Amino acid sequence: xxxxxxxxxxxxxxxxxxxxxxxxxxxxxxxxxxxxxxxxxxxxxxxxxxxxxxxxxxxxxxxxxxxxxxxxxxxxxxxxxxxxxxxxxxxxxxxxxxxxxxxxxxxxxxxxxxxxxxxxxxxxxxxxxxxxxxxxxxxxxxxxxxxxxxxxxxxxxxxxxxxxxxxxxxxxxxxxxxxxxxxxxxxxxxxxxxxxxxxxxxxxxxxxxxxxxxxxxxxxxxxxxxxxxxxxxxxxxxxxxxxxxxxxxxxxxxxxxxxxxxxxxxxxxxxxxxxxxxxxxxxxxxxxxxxxxxxxxxxxxxxxxxxxxxxxxxxxxxxxxxxxxxxxxxxxxxxxxxxxxxxxxxxxxxxxxxxxxxxxxxxxxxxxxxxxxxxxxxxxxxxxxxxxxxxxxxxxxxxxxxxxxxxxxxxxxxxxxxxxxxxxxxxxxxxxxxxxxxxxxxxxxxxxxxxxxxxxxxxxxxxxxxxxxxxxxxxxxxxxxxxxxxxxxxxxxxxxxxxxxxxxxxxxxxxxxxxxxxxxxxxxxxxxxxxxxxxxxxxx
Numbered sequence: 215x216x217x218x219x220x221x222x223x224x225x226x227x228x229x230x231x232x233x234x235x236x237x238x239x240x241x242x243x244x245x246x247x248x249x250x251x252x253x254x255x256x257x258x259x260x261x262x263x264x265x266x267x268x269x270x271x272x273x274x275x276x277x278x279x280x281x282x283x284x285x286x287x288x289x290x291x292x293x294x295x296x297x298x299x300x301x302x303x304x305x306x307x308x309x310x311x312x313x314x315x316x317x318x319x320x321x322x323x324x325x326x327x328x329x330x331x332x333x334x335x336x337x338x339x340x341x342x343x344x345x346x347x348x349x350x351x352x353x354x355x356x357x358x359x360x361x362x363x364x365x366x367x368x369x370x371x372x373x374x375x376x377x378x379x380x381x382x383x384x385x386x387x388x389x390x391x392x393x394x395x396x397x398x399x400x401x402x403x404x405x406x407x408x409x410x411x412x413x414x415x416x417x418x419x420x421x422x423x424x425x426x427x428x429x430x431x432x433x434x435x436x437x438x439x440x441x442x443x444x445x446x447x448x449x450x451x452x453x454x455x456x457x458x459x460x461x462x463x464x465x466x467x468x469x470x471x472x473x474x475x476x477x478x479x480x481x482x483x484x485x486x487x488x489x490x491x492x493x494x495x496x497x498x499x500x501x502x503x504x505x506x507x508x509x510x511x512x513x514x515x516x517x518x519x520x521x522x523x524x525x526x527x528x529x530x531x532x533x534x535x536x537x538x539x540x541x542x543x544x545x546x547x548x549x550x551x552x553x554x555x556x557x558x559x560x561x562x563x564x565x566x567x568x569x570x571x572x573x574x575x576x577x578x579x580x581x582x583x584x585x586x587x588x589x590x591x592x593x594x595x596x597x598x599x600x601x602x603x604x605x606x607x608x609x610x611x612x613x614x615x616x617x618x619x620x621x622x623x624x625x626x627x628x629x630x631x632x633x634x635x636x637x638x639x640x641x642x643x644x645x646x647x648x649x650x651x652x653x654x655x656x657x658x659x660x661x662x663x664x665x666x667x668x669x670x671x672x673x674x675x676x677x678x679x680x681x682x683x684x685x686x687x688x689x690x691x692x693x694x695x696x697x698x699x700x701x702x703x704x705x706x707x708x709x710x711x712x713x714x715x716x717x718x719x720x721x722x723x724x725x726x727x728x729x730x731x732x733x734x735x736x737x738x739x740x741x742x743x744x745x746x747x748x749x750x751x752x753x754x
Contacts, residue, residue, distance in 0.1 A: 243287045250291055251323075254299075258307050258697070262674030265303045272301055303677065308697040311706060312679040314475070314503045314637075315694025319535035321597035325590025326537050335583050339572035340564045342586070346573055349376055349588035352595065356530075357544055359509045359600055363521040366544040368573075373548045375578040376587040378539040380502040382580060383527040384469065385422035386543070386551060391467045391496035391524070392426050393554040399464065407466040408432045408458050412446035412481065414474040414683075416500065423467075432463070440684050443632055444479040446470065452489045465493045470523070472516050473504025476681035477631045477639050477688070480504070484519025497523040502541070506533035507611070507635050510604045516634070533636075533694050535606065536594050540587050552577040606696075610636040613703045614693045620707045626714060630688040637692040639681070642666050642714050645721055660687035662717065669713040676706045 232239075275297045305316045336345030353374025357367045364370030377383045388409065396404060409423045413435045423433050434454050438444040455465050468490050470481040483499060490497045499520055505528020507513040520526055527543040530536040545551060556577035558567075566572045576582050598606070614636040621627045621640045630639045644659045660682075667680055667689050679690050693703065 246287060246291065250294075255306065255697070258304050259309060259702075261299070261302075261304050261307065263304050263307045263309050263677035264312075264671050264674060265301050266674060267301045272297060306695060306697060307677075308695055308699060308702045309676045309706065310695045310698075311691050311693065312677045313690075314532050314692055315696075316531060316538055317533055317535045317694055317696045318537050319594060319598070319696055321593040322536045322590050325593035328593070329586040329589045332586060332589075334586050336586055337576040337582050337584055338562065338564070338567060338574035340566045343572075345586045345588065346575060348586075348592055349575065350374075350573060352588045352592050353542065353544065355595060356542060356591070360505070360517070361514055362526065362544060365521075365546045366526065372544060372546045373573070373578075374542060374544040375551075375575055376591070377527075377541040377543050377579060379418075379541050380416065380500060380527055380529055381418040381422060383525075383541050383543040384418050384498065384500065385425055386555065386579060387496065387498045387525045387545070388419075388422045388426045388428070388467055390545075390550040390554045392428070394496070394550050395464060395466055397553075403464065405429055405432075406462065406464045408434060408463050409467045409469070410434045410436065410451060410454060410465065410495075411469045412436050412438050412444075412471070412474075414438055414444050414446075414476055414479055415469050415471055416475050416502070419469045419500075428466070434458075438479070440631075444474065444477055444683055446481045446486060448482060448485040448489045451486060452492075455489065455493050455495075459493070465495045467496045467498065469498050469500055472499060472501040472508075473635060475503070476683050476690075478504060478634045478637050479631070480516050480634060482519075483517060484522065487519050487522035491522065496525070499523045499526040501526065501528040503529070503532050504635050505542075506530070507607050509600065510607055513635070530591055530594075533607065533610075534594070535598070535603070535696060536591050540591060542591075548578065555579065557582075607636075610693045610698070613698065613700055614638050614691070616700065617691055617693070617703050617707060624711070626718070630686060631683060636694055637690055639683070639688045639690055641686065641688050642717075645718065645725065656685060662721070663687045663689060666710075666714055666717055669717060670709055673709060673713070675709050 276293075304310060306318055332342075334342040334345055336342040339346045350368050350373065353376070354367045354369055357374055364372075366372045366374070368374070377386065392404070392407060395407065399406075404427050407428055409419065409428050409432065411419050411434070415435065420430075420433055420435075424430060436446060436450050436454055438446055451468070458465055468486065470483055470486050472480050472483065474480075487497055499517065501508065501517060504513075504516060505526075508517050508528075517526070524547070525543065525545045527541055528534075530540040530542055531538040534540075562576075567574055575584055595603075614633060618629055618633050618638045618640075621629050621638060625643075627640055627642055630641050633639070641659065641663045644655060644662050664680070664687060667678060671677055678692075681688055681690055691706070
């Protein structure tokens with residue numbers, strides 16, 4: 215029996231197909247799928263972490279058109295094993311240290327199952343009251359775990375909403391800030407609005423600002439420096455704001471980051487908010503990665519000053535054991551979101567909405583339809599509890615600290631920027647002979663580290679990614695996969711050392727050959743010069 219049974223034609227009449235949501239067939243196939251995924255998690259460390267396929271590989275393996283008749287789930291799962299799994303980069307592998315983590319959990323997975331199983335479209339309260347009300351409760355729970363100021367909570371007049379990603383959260387808040395200002399100064403002045411960030415801010419801001427109608431020339435990516443650990447300097451922001459106002463422009467929005475993508479740098483939030491307050495601009499705090507850590511008291515200071523911000527967000531699907539997608543956004547004044555994003559056609563009118571006693575989350579996001587994301591976050595919070603969630607995060611920080619210690623003890627390497635959370639940024643130092651001048655030495659070092667990263671990833675044993683900060687090419691080692699243990703970190707360092715030794719040995723051979731060639735050329739030139747001088751003497 216196929217996934218939907220077989221549908222055949224007899225005398226040009228379509229046979230009635232089996233029910234596509236038959237409970238017993240769902241039970242049978244569901245058990246098979248859970249077993250498949252459990253086996254995948256059990257064996258995920260055996261796969262090359264970074265997919266080794268070439269572009270276009272899958273089109274050569276699959277048919278040119280969809281099947282006309284139903285196929286059995288067994289055959290489909292076999293194709294998943296043979297054709298899909300080889301093309302996956304395994305984000306759940308304990309040896310995955312790239313980008314930022316996409317941590318999963320049993321509770322998060324089961325919550326996702328419940329959400330998909332109910333398959334509600336919770337655009338307003340009436341469409342599924344539980345979906346809306348659970349979301350308001352969970353967002354207040356989580357806000358309290360983060361010790362967010364009460365004005366960010368529903369219980370304090372603000373509120374939180376679950377978006378898909380940080381890109382959506384930033385787009386919603388930029389749009390809200392835009393309409394708030396344009397309603398005062400006139401919509402014809404949209405070309406005067408200016409958005410501010412640092413050169414370390416995620417590219418999501420630029421995309422969101424452009425979608426919201428902000429001219430690309432009015433997006434200020436302000437420079438950061440190593441002396442400030444690549445955080446945005448308040449004086450730099452103040453100078454940019456003053457310069458724009460003097461030109462008749464209108465400062466609109468500042469995106470401050472806690473845990474930048476390149477190096478987990480932290481902007482000085484309190485000081486930036488003080489500067490921004492002088493110009494009455496919207497301040498959004500993007501803590502997509504590092505926000506999870508701030509449930510731990512020892513990391514909470516990184517968001518000190520958030521009480522002066524307008525909005526705050528972090529991704530629970532990064533480092534909070536909740537499956538993609540789940541971005542948590544809080545705003546102090548939700549009415550600005552509603553004013554910018556609300557639509558109320560006749561077919562959505564209902565008594566609950568008109569009573570003003572309910573939240574309709576369709577007015578807090580870009581799309582109309584929305585998933586029941588609160589279920590999985592609720593299950594994660596209840597299944598593990600605050601104490602365990604804090605300890606999960608601390609264990610990852612401890613493993614990153616272990617790796618950082620390995621780097622620091624090896625004189626061939628250096629920690630490139632200070633570690634704030636569970637990511638170590640490091641690089642291999644170039645051999646002494648190649649550090650001739652600052653510029654050429656940096657260029658050489660960058661090329662060497664790119665080769666090292668490529669070699670490490672080509673082994674398939676671990677996967678890391680890079681960034682360029684202050685012109686320096688660095689390798690990022692981000693701990694956060696749910697299955698990662700200390701032994702995986704130790705093994706990863708061994709892989710890095712092995713590939714570094716091989717690379718340095720190759721560079722040493724190349725340097726020796728180059729020196730020999732240069733010596734031979736010098737001797738040849740000297741001999742030629744002596745011959746020429748001798749010839750000139752004979753001629754004279």
